[in-house]
Amino acid sequence: MSTLVIRPNVSKGIINRNIYGHFSEHLGRCVYQGMFVGKDSPIPNENGMRTDVVDALRKIQVPVLRWPGGCFADEYHWRDGVGTQETRKRMVNTHWGGVVEDNSFGTHEFMELCRQIGCEPYVNGNVGSGTIREMSEWVEYLNSDGDSTIVRERRANGRRDPYGVKYWGVGNENWGCGGNMRPEYYADLFRQFQTYCRDYGENKLTRIACGPSADDYNWTDVLMKQAGRFMNALTLHYYTVVGSWENKGWATEADEATYNLTLAKASFMDELIVKHRAIMDQYDPDRRIGLIVDEWGCWHNVERGTVPGFLYQQNTMRDAVVAALTLNIFNRHCDRVVMANLAQTVNVLQSVLLTDGADMLLTPTYHVFDLYKAHQDATEAACDVSSGVLSNGLRRISASASVKDGVLTATAANLSMTEREEIRISIVGFDGIEGFTAKSATGRVITGGINAHNTFEDKNAVEPKELTVSINNDNTLSVTMPPCSVAALTING
Ligand code: AHR
Numbered sequence: 001m002s003t004l005v006i007r008p009n010v011s012k013g014i015i016n017r018n019i020y021g022h023f024s025e026h027l028g029r030c031v032y033q034g035m036f037v038g039k040d041s042p043i044p045n046e047n048g049m050r051t052d053v054v055d056a057l058r059k060i061q062v063p064v065l066r067w068p069g070g071c072f073a074d075e076y077h078w079r080d081g082v083g084t085q086e087t088r089k090r091m092v093n094t095h096w097g098g099v100v101e102d103n104s105f106g107t108h109e110f111m112e113l114c115r116q117i118g119c120e121p122y123v124n125g126n127v128g129s130g131t132i133r134e135m136s137e138w139v140e141y142l143n144s145d146g147d148s149t150i151v152r153e154r155r156a157n158g159r160r161d162p163y164g165v166k167y168w169g170v171g172n173e174n175w176g177c178g179g180n181m182r183p184e185y186y187a188d189l190f191r192q193f194q195t196y197c198r199d200y201g202e203n204k205l206t207r208i209a210c211g212p213s214a215d216d217y218n219w220t221d222v223l224m225k226q227a228g229r230f231m232n233a234l235t236l237h238y239y240t241v242v243g244s245w246e247n248k249g250w251a252t253e254a255d256e257a258t259y260n261l262t263l264a265k266a267s268f269m270d271e272l273i274v275k276h277r278a279i280m281d282q283y284d285p286d287r288r289i290g291l292i293v294d295e296w297g298c299w300h301n302v303e304r305g306t307v308p309g310f311l312y313q314q315n316t317m318r319d320a321v322v323a324a325l326t327l328n329i330f331n332r333h334c335d336r337v338v339m340a341n342l343a344q345t346v347n348v349l350q351s352v353l354l355t356d357g358a359d360m361l362l363t364p365t366y367h368v369f370d371l372y373k374a375h376q377d378a379t380e381a382a383c384d385v386s387s388g389v390l391s392n393g394l395r396r397i398s399a400s401a402s403v404k405d406g407v408l409t410a411t412a413a414n415l416s417m418t419e420r421e422e423i424r425i426s427i428v429g430f431d432g433i434e435g436f437t438a439k440s441a442t443g444r445v446i447t448g449g450i451n452a453h454n455t456f457e458d459k460n461a462v463e464p465k466e467l468t469v470s471i472n473n474d475n476t477l478s479v480t481m482p483p484c485s486v487a488a489l490t491i492n493g
Contacts, residue, residue, distance in 0.1 A: 028310030034346030074128030081106020097309030127171030290338030297350030378402035443467030
């Protein structure tokens, strides 16, 4: 048996809704076909955006969407993607599959997609192959209300009012595909580029600096030391990869050892955040600068028979458990982690949705985001887990909790592949302050074998089911989680 002790009166603060953010790149069938099909498509759409996809993303309350990359961001020139469709420049997407990019999805289309989803746009500017002027003018094009030529151009292209974009990335992976820079060099470029990314009117930009790859602590140290005072946030990228980059294993063919290794690798996220935030604390003890994990998720081999550069992979209960334990980690670090963006929304890497022509399915990871959405903007509640340990050194149960509008949400994953787990949950006060008394509780759970997944032939093989939660006389609750499962409990006080 495992126990959770939840202390609603002990909190690290608000869980920023943006922790539940997503990432969409011009890569494979993520943007094109996955989200954007064009106005003339027979696939139902509004202004070119797939209605089924937009509806599904609205349901999980996607708070923020990052675009246009990824590596693509540092090859992207925004002017190629504005103006009439006929005049848009064609380029070859050299990073991802060598396909022709016709720029039919550009700035206005991205803003329209965000409007339909109801999320904030997070635009990632080009440092690697772009210029300061180009980035500066993109911000002006999006956000200014002045009577400049750039603003007149936006108006001529159909948008009178400024868009008010808040989240602005200054380059992506500039230690790698974004220019192979040294941290000292990038820190200087960041200082310079961000200077010309102006605030317009009341809109204040969140200036986001490219942070480290995984455990490159030196990058964080140099960036914080040399450019910390110019940034509002620093990014971190970490993918869960099992095996080598050449052979990462198949998405739907994990055995027990691979499953356990996957979870161990995913939980490395906690150590990464602990160590990077410790460095940030040295330079920014007041935590003015947020940590943004704007690329994370499982990266498996591309599915057999698909284009290698398109990074299409299936998505199983193994991925769902990774998502659940990672989101629990982010919730627990909500006093430094202000945003996270799963890679990537549709048809690429650990997507929440897969499409096939006009058809669409929800992946197990989608259901995790649905189960966890009550955490958005809720007050984190301390949640101590006491649980047995698996062969990979991880506790059987990963959990986090929050309170919003008098409702306590506890989310948990049972990491064991084979054993169900009984959990006793205590909700206790703190320092004599009256605690939270449970009056009613409901639960929802997804479960299945580690390779269980949804296909276009069987779209609901993995879907949320009711989970029985009992309230005991002593204000504790009991629940039994099936093996390899993810659950959300809604507890009303
Ligand atoms: O998400 C796929 C790629 O992974 C991104 O383009 C890049 O930023 C990262 O290396």
